[in-house]
Amino acid sequence: AQSVSQHNHHVILSEAASLELGCNYSYGGTVNLFWYVQYPGQHLQLLLKYFSGDPLVKGIKGFEAEFIKSKFSFNLRKPSVQWSDTAEYFCAVRPGGGADGLTFGKGTHLIIQP
């Protein structure tokens, strides 16, 4: 079975700082990779996803992620964060092409200080 590891459970940054959230997965086959964001009291929203092709994926709100197959990683980045980026961020993986549900990481609670 696949698993997802998010290294940082809590991250505190100042506005305009650069962000990188780590995500590593374990699965031997083809995977689909996702980053979701959950704002306080709201439902999960898709930030970006990777299926195949260019390993550098651009998502909404200025986020991007890079799939590095050799490192089993899919780290999320943003060059300059805003106070409104305060939220919980979840990395998720699913075996490619299947009907399986997503396996989520434990999440990273990001707090942006004004």
Place this chain on the structure above:
Amino acid sequence: AAGVIQSPRHLIKEKRETATLKCYPIPRHDTVYWYQQGPGQDPQFLISFYEKMQSDKGSIPDRFSAQQFSDYHSELNMSSLELGDSALYFCASSLAPGLSDGGYTFGSGTRLTVV
């Protein structure tokens, strides 16, 4: 655009009672997934359905059951409720596996509190 609709939004039940949660997928989505998110925890996959058949099963307790109906809506039935069942229950929908671009759309969730 229409989203995934879940009802009710909030539900309070007593221990040992039963609860039924409903999920209405986005039109033309025929695959439904259920997730459970405990307080401060990551979402855990419970079960999924494709074309009214169970397609995958995760960490769903035996006390829970679910089904998908002909209009593709799904219901999660929970019996003998325990305090530990208190959580946010998300439903997500997508197009058929293999055809889907994989970007699930999540509903706002049903917050179940067991007292």
